[in-house]
Amino acid sequence: MARVVVDVMLKPEILDPQGQAIVGACGRLGFEGVTQVRQGKRFEVEIEGELDDARLADVRRLAETLLANPVIEDFELRVE
């Protein structure tokens, strides 16, 4: 069994109101020095059997199709 982590983040040019709200709250709660926060999604995908190139390509396709919106989001795969 193998685990692939898929990190999905908004593209840099896309406004991130959730992240901005968190920065605002940081100021009010006394957390200093926080200049920016970006919020995204993290998926842990568990795969049966060996993680060969074909399976990894499957997970990439899964991320493009189901986990990320390629118009506004970028994603990265990490094998753990």
Place this chain on the structure above:
Amino acid sequence: MARVVVDVMLKPEILDPQGQAIVGACGRLGFEGVTQVRQGKRFEVEIEGELDDARLADVRRLAETLLANPVIEDFELRVE
């Protein structure tokens, strides 16, 4: 400037209906071998100046207060 990544995931004993829905969709879309998917949140926190221990402790407190719900979620910090 430094960047700290905060990964927030549901605790293992907490049911993850979103993850289960994704596994169901994988079957229908022909992605084989996916046994489990867990969905969580990923935050990229940018900090002004040097990231010393005090600042890192601040980010940990920020994660506990604002970014994660300690009752149902665990989180991990990673310095990038």
